[in-house]
Amino acid sequence: MSDITRDDVAHLARLARLAVSDAELDMFSGQIDAIVDTVSRVGEIPDDVPPTAQVVPQTNVLRPDTTEPSLRRDVALAEAPAAEEGRFRVPRILGEEL
Amino acid sequence: MTATIDAAPYTVEEVCERFDPVMGLEVHVELNTATKMFCGCANAFGAEPNTNICPVCLGLPGSLPRLNGTAVESAIRIGLALNCRVRERSGFARKNYFYPDMPKNFQISQYEDPIVFDGYLDVPLDDGTTWRVEIERAHMEEDTGKSLHIGGATGRIHGADHSLLDYNRAGVPLIEIVTKPIVGAGVRAPEVARAYVTALRDVLRGLGVSDVRMDQGSMRCDANVSLKPKGTDAFGTRTETKNVNSLRSVERAVRYEMGRHAGVLLCGGTVTQETRHFDEQSGTTSAGRPKETFADYRFFPEPDLPPLEPSREWVETLRAGLPERPWERRARIQAEWGLSDEELRDLVNADALDLVADTVDAGAPPEAARSWWVSYLAQQANAAGVTLPELAITPPQVARVVALVAEGTLTNKLARQVVDGVLAGEGEPDEVVAGRGLAVVSDESALTTAVDEALAAQPGIAEKIRAGKTKAAGAIVGAVMKATRGQADAARVQELVLERCR
Numbered sequence: 001m002s003d004i005t006r007d008d009v010a011h012l013a014r015l016a017r018l019a020v021s022d023a024e025l026d027m028f029s030g031q032i033d034a035i036v037d038t039v040s041r042v043g044e045i046p047d048d049v050p051p052t053a054q055v056v057p058q059t060n061v062l063r064p065d066t067t068e069p070s071l072r073r074d075v076a077l078a079e080a081p082a083a084e085e086g087r088f089r090v091p092r093i094l095g096e097e098l
Numbered sequence: 099m100t101a102t103i104d105a106a107p108y109t110v111e112e113v114c115e116r117f118d119p120v121m122g123l124e125v126h127v128e129l130n131t132a133t134k135m136f137c138g139c140a141n142a143f144g145a146e147p148n149t150n151i152c153p154v155c156l157g158l159p160g161s162l163p164r165l166n167g168t169a170v171e172s173a174i175r176i177g178l179a180l181n182c183r184v185r186e187r188s189g190f191a192r193k194n195y196f197y198p199d200m201p202k203n204f205q206i207s208q209y210e211d212p213i214v215f216d217g218y219l220d221v222p223l224d225d226g227t228t229w230r231v232e233i234e235r236a237h238m239e240e241d242t243g244k245s246l247h248i249g250g251a252t253g254r255i256h257g258a259d260h261s262l263l264d265y266n267r268a269g270v271p272l273i274e275i276v277t278k279p280i281v282g283a284g285v286r287a288p289e290v291a292r293a294y295v296t297a298l299r300d301v302l303r304g305l306g307v308s309d310v311r312m313d314q315g316s317m318r319c320d321a322n323v324s325l326k327p328k329g330t331d332a333f334g335t336r337t338e339t340k341n342v343n344s345l346r347s348v349e350r351a352v353r354y355e356m357g358r359h360a361g362v363l364l365c366g367g368t369v370t371q372e373t374r375h376f377d378e379q380s381g382t383t384s385a386g387r388p389k390e391t392f393a394d395y396r397f398f399p400e401p402d403l404p405p406l407e408p409s410r411e412w413v414e415t416l417r418a419g420l421p422e423r424p425w426e427r428r429a430r431i432q433a434e435w436g437l438s439d440e441e442l443r444d445l446v447n448a449d450a451l452d453l454v455a456d457t458v459d460a461g462a463p464p465e466a467a468r469s470w471w472v473s474y475l476a477q478q479a480n481a482a483g484v485t486l487p488e489l490a491i492t493p494p495q496v497a498r499v500v501a502l503v504a505e506g507t508l509t510n511k512l513a514r515q516v517v518d519g520v521l522a523g524e525g526e527p528d529e530v531v532a533g534r535g536l537a538v539v540s541d542e543s544a545l546t547t548a549v550d551e552a553l554a555a556q557p558g559i560a561e562k563i564r565a566g567k568t569k570a571a572g573a574i575v576g577a578v579m580k581a582t583r584g585q586a587d588a589a590r591v592q593e594l595v596l597e598r599c600r
Contacts, residue, residue, distance in 0.1 A: 015196075016196075017196050053189065053400075054189075054399075054401070056404065059404055059405050059406065060407055061164070061165065062166070062167030062170060063166055065166050066132065067132055067139070068152075070140070070149065070152050076156065084248075086146065086147040086148055087147050087262035088265070089260055090260065091260055093258070093261050
């Protein structure tokens with residue numbers, strides 16, 4: 001059994017910028033607990049099996065450093081909910097600058 | 099909360115009576131590749147906002163990153179220049195965070211397996227000694243977009259109403275170079291920090307992999323500082339001062355943080371682990387946000403980029419092509435050219451060293467090459483308000499002018515006119531000589547005729563010369579030079595005048 005607590009869920013929710021109610025904290029902590037339990041079966045794999053993040057047997061796939069056409073700005077900005085002065089407009093950013 | 103105590107800073111000397119400073123320096127360098135790290139958009143500074151963007155760097159659904167081979171090559175070369183080991187197999191990871199400067203909501207970086215690691219840089223200090231800075235790692239990642247905060251009083255995020263994003267920089271190839279903890283520098287810690295960033299900048303410039311312009315953000319330094327009480331082993335709590343934008347600021351930021359930490363600790367407080375902003379005006383730092391813990395970035399392997407396995411042949415080819423270290427090159431050039439420390443420093447400060455070296459490589463003697471660049475050409479650059487490298491004349495062209503003087507085709511005065519012609523876009527030096535009719539009149543019979551004419555025009559002076567008053571010859575020489583529009587060799591004219599009056 002893993003032990004995902006309400007605090008863990010609240011922390012995850014904050015990182016994901018999700019508003020989660022008290023009732024949901026209980027519900028999600030149980031659900032995430034079950035998910036983590038399932039995934040943790042990966043730990044049963046013997047240590048001599050290397051971790052694998054890639055299933056395609058390719059390495060060194062490199063692109064030549066030559067420019068390709070970019071999007072037209074008006075086309076790119078047209079996809080955005082809001083734009084201003086040639087830039088993407090986003091709501092006020094909470095918290096600090098990176 | 100004691101953590102917010104901002105006591106008056108102590109001097110570095112006072113700090114080091116009680117504490118040993120520990121530093122870690124993280125330097126971000128934008129590569130000067132033609133394109134971005136994972137897409138073919140142009141990597142260009144100063145373009146109109148959002149004109150170098152595409153589905154990949156905007157993180158649009160279905161787009162896939164494709165790795166820039168030149169960026170990988172630059173990363174390996176940087177590692178080799180820093181005496182690092184190159185990892186046999188490295189890969190990328192996603193660093194997850196929510197901030198609109200990365201439209202994907204993650205930054206592609208390297209996490210557990212950076213491409214190069216475990217190196218060092220021997221850094222020259224002001225007193226001529228070197229300080230070895232150990233390199234932990236250097237890894238590849240992508241730069242973020244630029245935010246413009248609207249509605250706040252100072253353009254900063256506080257009080258802003260909304261923000262505007264320019265993603266031209268999003269995806270620009272970045273190399274982050276991280277030192278191991280720098281311990282034992284004591285009162286020299288601020289100097290070591292500056293000297294390291296200076297040496298690193300020079301190495302990177304020598305490699306030609308980046309513009310390394312701290313003022314334009316193509317090289318940025320984050321300085322981690324902590325203090326440990328003398329006689330203890332455990333490091334103190336560190337702060338990370340972000341985006342310190344000049345070499346001098348690196349030194350000042352470290353000095354200020356050392357003093358501030360000491361102030362907090364000596365008042366019985368604790369240092370808060372946080373990022374700090376450096377203020378160039380006041381030379382002080384102010385608190386940013388508390389640093390998120392590493393786990394909060396939820397790094398996980400980037401599934402869309404296959405791993406890198408640089409072949410030994412590739413690595414050795416790149417190693418063989420590394421340039422001399424800049425300070426070793428400077429020392430060699432100083433010895434070869436017989437320069438004083440001051441002459442060398444003037445060349446370096448004037449950005450002239452490479453130009454002179456290239457002029458020498460093109461065949462000019464070092465003294466003549468140096469003289470042109472530091473005097474006449476420096477004056478022209480100054481007058482035009484440009485730097486020496488921006489001047490519209492190349493080292494081979496200067497070498498050609500030097501050669502024309504050496505072979506007697508040009509006098510120094512004519513040579514300056516040829517240089518003026520080149521700067522004015524009249525072509526190669528030989529074309530300017532032909533176009534402006536500047537070659538020295540070396541036709542002896544023509545010169546002799548001119549001398550005779552001058553003597554005939556001023557019979558009184560001619561008489562004095564014949565009577566042995568050779569000083570009077572100057573007037574005739576002047577007349578001949580005037581008649582030949584300065585294109586005669588004055589020394590030869592003098593000889594001819596005396597010969598004809600014998």
